[in-house]
Amino acid sequence: MGNPAYWSAESVTDQLDRNLNIVVLMGGWSSERPVSLMSGNGVADALKDRGFTNVTAVDMDRNVAQVLAGVRPNVVFNALHGTPGEDGTVQGMLELMQIPYTHSGVTTSAIAIDKELTKGVLVPHGVRMPKGKIVESKSLYEGDPMARPYVLKPVNEGSSVGVAIVTDGGNYGHPISAKAEGPWQHFDTLLAEPFIKGRELTVAVLGDEALCVTELKPKAGFYDFDAKYTDGLTEHVCPAQVPDNVAKVMMDMALASHRLLGCKGASRSDFRWDDELGEAGVYLLEVNTQPGMTPLSLVPEQARQVGISYGELVERILAEALEGAKKTTGATKG
Template sequence: MKVAVLMGGWSAEREVSLTSGRGIAAACRSLGHDTVEIDMGRDVAQRLTEAAPDVVFNALHGTPGEDGTVQGLMDLLGLTYTHSGLTTSAIAIDKELTKALLVPAGVPMPRGKLVASESLFTADPLPRPYVLKPVNEGSSVGVAIVTGESNYGHPIRRDVPGPWTEFATLLAEPFIAGKELTVAVLGDEALAVTELQTAQGFYDYEAKYTDGLTRHICPAELPAEVEAACLAHALTAHRVLGCRGTSRSDFRWDPAQGLAGLFLLEVNTQPGMTPLSLVPEQARYRGISYEQLVGRLIDMAIADAAIDKAGGGRA
């Protein structure tokens, strides 16, 4: 087949997307596919049309590749593509919309509230410690933990760099002490639970994509009921949101509270595919090589497109 690997773009996660895309392109070639790499620019519609691929492997991270924008464009162009569609992507990248669907479905998520960044300079929205995060970003971009010392010693002020200077509105949530956990779903199966232990105390963007800063324990050493709950909640989130191909759900678990201390934080519909990424790692644990993972995602996209064509639409 002819496969176009769509990567790069202009989001804060551009470099990670390029790394994912190059690995995916190499895997596609090893599988025998005629592969073209497209670093997304404003001419993406023209380049995709000229490439005329049988399938587009969407390796974009962040906006506009993960929020439904590119998905809608590819729908208009009549292209088959990997991962989730427009509606699912738009909902999953919005943390408040995600909660509105998942909490009624029985998935525990931390209570929070939207706050104007300007209000943070005069009062705390929640008792400390709490977390501030953008509503529509992934990979922990722009996340700050506000402690008694204020964001690891950096005060919240107009003249201090932080998400309050980059985003007009932020989501404030209680800080959940304990372990960082994540679960990948492939197709309709939750693969494993991985615990992430970071040298800097928080699994932020730097910790995710800098070799040596985070230790991955796969499978995580957890009580059986907590492991089962993580797998079940990730699969419920994948199904309720209508995810396709693969997704990754991130959790925090406070062992002092037992099962009541487990909370899903967010669902990623375009998980990373870099050498440090968690979906390929969990796939390897389950006996699926990187090339096989890429091949499965392409096969799923083609199968989903056939279903959509028969049913008249894509979620």
């Protein structure tokens, strides 16, 4: 699996100039800003620790294009999460400015941030995902869109932002009360999906190889934003204690999704597994094209599991971005 040259730490190190002018783009104004700042600062520190002498951390504001024009970087490490850094907007700006950048491009980002568009690409190719429907939030005050239990989530947010599980015994009401706190108060439309009982798992893909499977065991409730990014709220079991055939299904599905969507650098695919159904109980929930790079993040954890340090992980992502830029420039010139 994967490209042996890509996986050679020595080859990655050799091809990177330590005097590269690198901008680490972080922050922004999405709901995931705090996570992005942690990711970006971690990346910037790692690059400096590995000998890169010209690293600038940029907390993105509305004048980001002017800032980048002043710094004139050779490459941008995109450590943004959520919109506009994960939906193709920033990617389009960087394309116009002819600045190479890490992770996925414009089209992939625009599709993957939208859960319904993602289904439209992946499901026809055999990737199993929950059947869902887009609902107007105000319609929830009149009745349920499907049988309970079901999940409501924003169509284009990540990190489990605004997710609600609606159950018969829940406190949202029958039907959902307009006064009950939930995503219906913050988004005009939502994606409704049947709740998949069972276990929460995730698979990171780096370059063109699935790393391993991690099981996520929240100590209370479900794996929401707070559980993801608050130390001690979730137990990570890495590698997950699941049958080999189930782990293979998830890793194959994550890699296929990465390829079908055209992801670059690192991606992370999140799953639910109904362990009473074996392989048939594996469902892909979403693909994250800008996975977290914080100390609690899953991609660095899985990288460590397969022998890749945090610093090397950052370098590999950077190296792929520069290599992709070379190929694009060569194709344009040709």
